[in-house]
Amino acid sequence: MPSEAVMDVATDLSERAVAALEPRIESFRAAVVAxxxxxxxxxxxxxxxxxxxxxxxxxxxxxxxxxxxxPERFASLMGIGDTSLTPDAIDVLDRxxxxxxxxxxxxxxxxxxxxxxxxxxxxxxxxxARFGRAFGAARAVELARAGAFEPGEHGALLGAxxxxxxxxxxxxxxxxxxxxxxxxxxxxxGLGEFLDGNVALVLLPExxxxxxxxxxxxTPGTFVMxxxxxxxxxxLRGTGHPAVALLFDQDRPGxxxxxxxxxxxxxxxxxxxxxxxxSDDDLGRGRRASxxxxxxxxxxxxxxxxxxxxxxxxxDEVESLFGDGPDASVDELAAWLLSRTDLGEE
Amino acid sequence: xxxxxPTVGDRTPTDxxxxxxTVDDKSVEIVSDSGEGAQKCGQIFGAVSAKMGxxxxxxxxxxxxxxxPPRNPAGASGIRVRLGSEPVTNWGDETNLVIAFNEQAxxxxxxxxxxxxxxxxxxxxxxATHPDPEIRDQWxxxxxxxxxxxxxxxxxxxxxxxxxxxxxxxxxKNMFVLGMLAWIYDRDLELCRAQIADAxxxxxPEVTERSHRLLESGYRxxxxxxxxxxxxxxxxxxxxxxxxxxxxxxxxGAVAAGLELAAMYPITPAxxxxxxxxxxxxxxxxxxxxxxxxxxxxxxxxxxxxxxKCAFTITSGPGMALxxxxxxxxxxxxxxxxxxxxxxxxxxxxxPTKVEQSDLLAAIFGQPGDAPHVVxxxxxxxxxxxVMTTARRIAEVLRTVVIVLSDANLATGVAPYxxxxxxxxxxxxxxxxxxxxxxxxxxxxxxxxxxxRRFIPGQLGGEHTVTGLAxxxxxxxxxxxxxxVRASTMRSRKLAAFQSTLRPPPVNGDEHGxxxxxxxxxxxxxxxxxxxxxxxxxxxxxxLHLTFLSPLPPGLKExxxxxxxxxxVEINYSDELGDPFITEQNRRRGQxxxxxxxxxxxxxxxxxxxxxxxxxxxxxLGAIRDNLPKGGSA
Numbered sequence: 001m002p003s004e005a006v007m008d009v010a011t012d013l014s015e016r017a018v019a020a021l022e023p024r025i026e027s028f029r030a031a032v033v034a035x036x037x038x039x040x041x042x043x044x045x046x047x048x049x050x051x052x053x054x055x056x057x058x059x060x061x062x063x064x065x066x067x068x069x070x071p072e073r074f075a076s077l078m079g080i081g082d083t084s085l086t087p088d089a090i091d092v093l094d095r096x097x098x099x100x101x102x103x104x105x106x107x108x109x110x111x112x113x114x115x116x117x118x119x120x121x122x123x124x125x126x127x128x129a130r131f132g133r134a135f136g137a138a139r140a141v142e143l144a145r146a147g148a149f150e151p152g153e154h155g156a157l158l159g160a161x162x163x164x165x166x167x168x169x170x171x172x173x174x175x176x177x178x179x180x181x182x183x184x185x186x187x188x189x190g191l192g193e194f195l196d197g198n199v200a201l202v203l204l205p206e207x208x209x210x211x212x213x214x215x216x217x218x219t220p221g222t223f224v225m226x227x228x229x230x231x232x233x234x235x236l237r238g239t240g241h242p243a244v245a246l247l248f249d250q251d252r253p254g255x256x257x258x259x260x261x262x263x264x265x266x267x268x269x270x271x272x273x274x275x276x277x278x279s280d281d282d283l284g285r286g287r288r289a290s291x292x293x294x295x296x297x298x299x300x301x302x303x304x305x306x307x308x309x310x311x312x313x314x315x316d317e318v319e320s321l322f323g324d325g326p327d328a329s330v331d332e333l334a335a336w337l338l339s340r341t342d343l344g345e346e
Numbered sequence: 347x348x349x350x351x352p353t354v355g356d357r358t359p360t361d362x363x364x365x366x367x368t369v370d371d372k373s374v375e376i377v378s379d380s381g382e383g384a385q386k387c388g389q390i391f392g393a394v395s396a397k398m399g400x401x402x403x404x405x406x407x408x409x410x411x412x413x414x415p416p417r418n419p420a421g422a423s424g425i426r427v428r429l430g431s432e433p434v435t436n437w438g439d440e441t442n443l444v445i446a447f448n449e450q451a452x453x454x455x456x457x458x459x460x461x462x463x464x465x466x467x468x469x470x471x472x473x474a475t476h477p478d479p480e481i482r483d484q485w486x487x488x489x490x491x492x493x494x495x496x497x498x499x500x501x502x503x504x505x506x507x508x509x510x511x512x513x514x515x516x517x518x519k520n521m522f523v524l525g526m527l528a529w530i531y532d533r534d535l536e537l538c539r540a541q542i543a544d545a546x547x548x549x550x551p552e553v554t555e556r557s558h559r560l561l562e563s564g565y566r567x568x569x570x571x572x573x574x575x576x577x578x579x580x581x582x583x584x585x586x587x588x589x590x591x592x593x594x595x596x597x598x599g600a601v602a603a604g605l606e607l608a609a610m611y612p613i614t615p616a617x618x619x620x621x622x623x624x625x626x627x628x629x630x631x632x633x634x635x636x637x638x639x640x641x642x643x644x645x646x647x648x649x650x651x652x653x654x655k656c657a658f659t660i661t662s663g664p665g666m667a668l669x670x671x672x673x674x675x676x677x678x679x680x681x682x683x684x685x686x687x688x689x690x691x692x693x694x695x696x697x698p699t700k701v702e703q704s705d706l707l708a709a710i711f712g713q714p715g716d717a718p719h720v721v722x723x724x725x726x727x728x729x730x731x732x733v734m735t736t737a738r739r740i741a742e743v744l745r746t747v748v749i750v751l752s753d754a755n756l757a758t759g760v761a762p763y764x765x766x767x768x769x770x771x772x773x774x775x776x777x778x779x780x781x782x783x784x785x786x787x788x789x790x791x792x793x794x795x796x797x798x799r800r801f802i803p804g805q806l807g808g809e810h811t812v813t814g815l816a817x818x819x820x821x822x823x824x825x826x827x828x829x830x831v832r833a834s835t836m837r838s839r840k841l842a843a844f845q846s847t848l849r850p851p852p853v854n855g856d857e858h859g860x861x862x863x864x865x866x867x868x869x870x871x872x873x874x875x876x877x878x879x880x881x882x883x884x885x886x887x888x889x890l891h892l893t894f895l896s897p898l899p900p901g902l903k904e905x906x907x908x909x910x911x912x913x914x915v916e917i918n919y920s921d922e923l924g925d926p927f928i929t930e931q932n933r934r935r936g937q938x939x940x941x942x943x944x945x946x947x948x949x950x951x952x953x954x955x956x957x958x959x960x961x962x963x964x965x966x967l968g969a970i971r972d973n974l975p976k977g978g979s980a
Contacts, residue, residue, distance in 0.1 A: 038770055038771075041771070059769055060735075060771055061735065061736050061739050061740075062739070062769075063735075064733045065736045067852070068894065069847050069848060069849065070848075070849055077844070080795060142776060146776045146777065146779035146780070147778055147779050169631065
């Protein structure tokens with residue numbers, strides 16, 4: 001059993017990690033809440049009365065039509081030939097709304113605990129799939145609205161949706177996770193498959209780990225950080241890249257501290273800022289010593305400028321791989337409009 | 347030669363030397379050779395002014411040629427920025443202040459009567475002492491010509507001043523000028539710096555840093571040498587504002603409307619819509635497709651729309667001509683489509699960079715055969731944004747083509763407007779893709795409205811062949827007369843059904859009077875300003891601005907009947923009575939005038955100009971005075 005003091009440290013680090021991820025959490029939550037509101041409106045509209053059709057016409061025609069088009073008359077032209085929602089489709093909307101409402105709640109925790117001896121990758125995979133229910137529900141709603149929802153084919157959308165099935169837009173909205181694990185179970189190499197879109201993972205190992213467990217996750221477009229300073233996690237707010245960070249519970253001589261920022265440059269040694277690489281003498285002699293040696297060798301290699309002509313690499317291409325995807329929310333458009341026209345924030 | 351030199355000269359003016367004029371309305375033009383950045387300077391100045399709370403309207407002065415020869419009056423490139431203490435809706439009349447990079451560009455504007463008789467001119471004076479004697483002679487001749495007017499000319503050593511900061515003054519003189527303007531109009535330098543940084547955000551930091559130093563240099567120079575400043579009171583806006591031009595507004599409006607594909611082929615002045623979309627569309631699930639030509643662009647957008655997406659194509663007049671056959675296909679097959687036509691001048695390649703409203707009749711009647719569809723014209727930059735949502739929804743509900751008629755004035759004009767309060771529901775309900783009930787056919791026209799359900803490829807039970815040939819309800823080719831009459835009636839009926847949803851347009855001013863001025867599109871601001879001035883003179887004049895041009899809104903004949911005379915004001919060609927051969931019978935009229943005469947049987951007159959520039963309110967006011975019916979209140 002960990003001591004009370006150790007528990008306090010873990011709780012504090014966990015809270016600070018969640019705080020660093022708050023903008024991403026809020027972004028995910030806002031999207032889910034917006035989707036839930038849209039579903040609720042849709043249910044009311046499709047099973048509602050004529051007055052709702054008029055209101056809907058008014059909204060769908062936009063401000064340009066105000067004073068120019070009579071929404072009530074226009075509503076009478078809408079949906080001619082369409083059939084109304086079937087009870088099955090309404091049921092799908094209801095179920096989807098419940099899923100979205102649950103996941104949009106402020107009480108939803110973005111913290112995951114890996115069972116002692118458990119698999120870090122499996123825990124993250126399961127947590128993301130649980131959050132993926134929001135995306136599955138949104139897809140089910142679209143299918144039901146279009147009358148294309150087939151229970152046999154699409155029923156699974158109302159359950160957990162594995163990360164591998166998320167599309168680009170969904171990955172851009174990915175919920176961040178804080179993952180607590182024992183140090184000896186902190187083997188994150190398998191997390192690479194999740195580092196896409198806007199995914200952000202903060203690992204909180206309790207106890208010693210290998211010196212640079214995240215070194216294997218460094219790729220040109222991924223923000224990767226190891227640190228023992230919780231304040232460093234705020235850097236996660238400034239990156240637009242998929243990110244993984246490891247926050248050590250205390251400073252130990254055998255731990256490497258570094259940051260790999262994709263915006264830092266075109267070559268690895270420009271992107272990689274190393275605060276400390278332990279010497280081999282600092283390494284323990286446990287069963288994973290060779291893994292640690294390998295991690296450090298990899299880190300050193302990337303931090304060392306190549307001699308001769310450097311190839312700057314296709315930085316634009318890397319960026320485009322992680323560019324914004326389809327189906328971004330209207331909130332995102334509003335934010336973009338503000339940034340583009342830059343009057344709003346003045 | 348009546349050239350006036352700086353009154354303060356080389357010494358630093360004291361507070362007593364500087365006169366600050368408080369005005370409600372002021373126009374400034376920055377003119378140069380093409381490529382010297384005058385427009386960028388004006389855009390930044392306009393944006394800063396809008397942020398500070400002034401009404402702003404900018405109009406780019408674009409030479410007809412891409413790269414005209416330097417120092418040529420016909421090649422003047424630049425921008426006019428009109429500032430006001432109230433919202434500004436048009437570019438105004440003559441400009442009061444000009445900053446010219448050379449005397450030839452200035453001459454170009456002088457000869458177009460763009461300058462007020464007492465305008466103040468700040469001009470680069472390096473040409474007066476240029477080593478080339480021919481250039482020195484040109485300078486002298488220009489000064490002589492300019493002395494016909496009572497201009498106040500202030501020589502500015504821009505080149506010398508910029509050399510203190512940069513090696514190549516050609517790349518930065520515009521920022522020096524921005525600095526001068528910032529001093530003259532008391533603009534916030536921090537805002538200027540921020541706007542510069544935003545404008546050059548895609549360039550290296552050195553460009554921004556150099557521009558900041560030039561800005562400060564220009565500001566300092568103006569403070570040390572000029573003896574006048576202007577103060578334009580600002581407004582307090584309760585809503586957040588955004589600043590953009592009409593093409594940017596169309597692009598962002600398309601995004602907000604949930605349009606999913608924009609197919610285009612580059613054409614002035616429409617291309618920048620696709621540039622904007624190229625920057626942002628993919629982030630929102632959209633695709634910009636640059637096709638191999640205009641025809642293909644129309645085909646791609648129709649194909650995308652046929653497959654259930656919501657597509658649009660962007661072009662200008664010559665492109666509209668090329669798309670004509672495909673637009674007929676979309677109308678015949680009842681595939682929803684939004685077409686944006688950013689009008690430019692002239693037939694054929696005409697005046698690519700100049701404004702005209704000459705596509706109206708072609709947009710409405712340009713397709714061979716009977717091809718009923720909707721034509722709508724935004725009048726302001728804000729409307730350019732919002733029209734896209736409305737156009738999309740109309741196209742989808744009616745299953746037809748909606749043409750949005752913008753023009754070069756809106757395309758490049760920049761003005762602030764309230765930040766749109768976006769709604770996810772503008773993006774509209776997806777097409778109904780449930781299996782087609784047995785017996786339902788792809789053209790089961792509702793007998794009252796002509797509207798039928800939209801089938802999407804792949805929909806169970808919806809298999810059918812799409813054809814541009816005459817077809818029956820099953821989409822089977824059918825040449826018999828009964829089917830053709832029925833199909834033609836139903837396609838037309840949709841427009842009548844839609845017209846029944848339109849409201850009569852409001853009259854600006856009294857609903858009875860001597861003269862009603864009718865306009866459409868980008869002339870709204872200038873017409874309403876002219877009418878307001880006429881009404882202040884006691885004239886019984888009102889105006890009406892049409893947004894929907896096909897179908898026309900109801901009630902026009904009734905409205906017209908309350909005025910002694912009705913006259914359209916348009917930027918397109920009409921014959922002048924009194925010109926050789928021109929009679930009341932053979933006179934070719936303004937395009938809206940033709941349309942209204944046919945629709946209302948009212949004798950609608952017209953006053954039109956094709957000057958290649960937006961209409962000036964003062965000129966419209968003159969036309970109002972000249973066209974008041976005899977016995978009116980004039």
